[in-house]
Amino acid sequence: MVANRTQTSFHHPRFILILLLLLIILALNRSSLLSSRLAILPQHFASLAPATILASTPSTMSYRKELRVAKLAVQRAAILTQRVFHEKAKGTLSKDDKSPVTVGDFGAQALIIHAIRRNFPTDEIVGEEEASSLREDKSLADQIWGFVSSTSLNDPASEEQIGGPIRSQREMLQAIDEGQSPGGSRGRIWALDPIDGTKGFLRGGQYAVCLALIEDGHVKVGVLACPNLPVDDSAPLSADVGDENGEGRGVMFSAVLGSGAKSRPLGRGALETGQPILMRDVPDITQATFCESVEAGHSSHGDQAEIAKKLGITRQSVRMDSQAKYGSIARGAGDLYLRLPVRADYQEKIWDHAAGDLIVREAGGHVTDVEGRRLDFSLGRTLKENKGVVATPKAVHEQVLEAVKSVLSSK
Ligand SMILES: Nc1ncnc2c1ncn2[C@@H]1O[C@H](COP(=O)(O)OS(=O)(=O)O)[C@@H](OP(=O)(O)O)[C@H]1O
Ligand SMILES: [Mg+2]
Numbered sequence: 001m002v003a004n005r006t007q008t009s010f011h012h013p014r015f016i017l018i019l020l021l022l023l024i025i026l027a028l029n030r031s032s033l034l035s036s037r038l039a040i041l042p043q044h045f046a047s048l049a050p051a052t053i054l055a056s057t058p059s060t061m062s063y064r065k066e067l068r069v070a071k072l073a074v075q076r077a078a079i080l081t082q083r084v085f086h087e088k089a090k091g092t093l094s095k096d097d098k099s100p101v102t103v104g105d106f107g108a109q110a111l112i113i114h115a116i117r118r119n120f121p122t123d124e125i126v127g128e129e130e131a132s133s134l135r136e137d138k139s140l141a142d143q144i145w146g147f148v149s150s151t152s153l154n155d156p157a158s159e160e161q162i163g164g165p166i167r168s169q170r171e172m173l174q175a176i177d178e179g180q181s182p183g184g185s186r187g188r189i190w191a192l193d194p195i196d197g198t199k200g201f202l203r204g205g206q207y208a209v210c211l212a213l214i215e216d217g218h219v220k221v222g223v224l225a226c227p228n229l230p231v232d233d234s235a236p237l238s239a240d241v242g243d244e245n246g247e248g249r250g251v252m253f254s255a256v257l258g259s260g261a262k263s264r265p266l267g268r269g270a271l272e273t274g275q276p277i278l279m280r281d282v283p284d285i286t287q288a289t290f291c292e293s294v295e296a297g298h299s300s301h302g303d304q305a306e307i308a309k310k311l312g313i314t315r316q317s318v319r320m321d322s323q324a325k326y327g328s329i330a331r332g333a334g335d336l337y338l339r340l341p342v343r344a345d346y347q348e349k350i351w352d353h354a355a356g357d358l359i360v361r362e363a364g365g366h367v368t369d370v371e372g373r374r375l376d377f378s379l380g381r382t383l384k385e386n387k388g389v390v391a392t393p394k395a396v397h398e399q400v401l402e403a404v405k406s407v408l409s410s411k
């Protein structure tokens with residue numbers, strides 16, 4: 001009798017259904033579609049029935065939570081960088097590659113990583129900075145802690161959503177050090193540049209706080225805070241950062257793959273929805289405005305001038321630091337962003353491009369390297385298979401790329 005009942009229960013339709021569901025989940029997990037959610041299965045298996053997991057799939061695919069957390073985390077970090085921006089002493093160190101890093105870079109990285117860890121504990125993070133130098137420099141660590149421990153969003157509910165405050169200096173240093181993922185082609189990886197354009201930040205120019213979610217090598221969510229760009233999307237593109245107190249300045253750009261790009265004022269409290277942005281049509285390439293790096297060592301001004309000449313562009317280029325260049329062309333304040341390699345051995349970093357690449361593409365643009373290859377974020381911490389960047393509205397990309405190739409091949 002007992003044996004008979006056991007046999008019946010194995011053939012029960014409900015059992016077969018559960019088995020089928022488990023098989024589907026396993027298959028999806030292998031294809032990494034639900035990798036982040038399922039990676040935490042062992043911890044939560046008891047509380048997560050298969051039906052619950054499947055029910056959460058649509059929101060995972062829309063990246064609603066990821067976008068919200070990224071926007072709030074970047075917003076809070078930008079409050080910190082704005083405070084440091086107005087300080088005379090910015091606690092600057094020189095890194096091994098001779099590039100600068102400040103109290104603002106470290107503090108912003110700590111706050112953003114804290115928010116990611118609290119919301120997506122199994123995701124990986126590729127962050128630009130690390131804390132080894134701070135463990136030997138107590139006074140600099142204290143200075144950073146002073147900013148980190150006193151920076152929060154005005155809206156307590158939003159602050160709570162990004163994990164609330166960091167509790168101790170030790171926890172802050174640990175957070176900074178959690179950006180050491182090697183990156184790669186599998187799973188969910190956040191690319192974080194706490195201050196992009198640190199040199200711009202130091203000279204009182206443009207800079208950006210940048211965060212992107214890369215899933216299986218593709219950028220899915222991108223957020224850029226540009227505290228020194230005009231709020232107004234229709235303001236003419238200028239290298240000028242405006243007045244001392246930053247009136248009318250501070251914009252956040254964001255995008256989710258397949259859902260378009262948006263901009264909104266960079267506020268201090270709860271999130272506003274923002275408005276869609278689009279690249280400008282360029283019916284006549286000779287009338288285009290292009291932007292380029294300030295640092296001649298990061299991007300060849302000479303080659304860029306030759307390309308502009310070849311295209312018949314007479315307007316002066318606008319030089320600005322950071323991914324503010326991507327944001328500016330995405331909202332149609334400028335048209336083209338050219339970054340031509342200066343040193344053959346330099347590999348661009350994924351955190352310098354991931355958010356901007358998605359925001360421009362979602363605003364109707366096309367982004368490639370100087371040979372026309374899409375930027376490949378699946379190869380580790382750097383874009384080792386790409387050289388330079390050519391970002392333009394889709395309709396003129398081929399024309400601009402032709403000019404780029406022709407100038408570079410004549411070298
Ligand atoms: N040699 C070389 N070639 C190309 N790029 C380089 C090079 N060296 C550094 N970097 C990276 O450039 C980032 C800032 O460059 P930008 O062009 O956006 O701004 S700038 O005008 O150069 O300041 C800068 O980002 P931050 O370090 O976040 O400021 C660097 O990651
Ligand atoms: Mg740097």
Ligand SMILES: [Mg+2]
Nearest residue numbers: 193196197352
């Ligand atoms: Mg950078």
Ligand SMILES: [Mg+2]
Nearest residue numbers: 128193195196
């Ligand atoms: Mg940086």
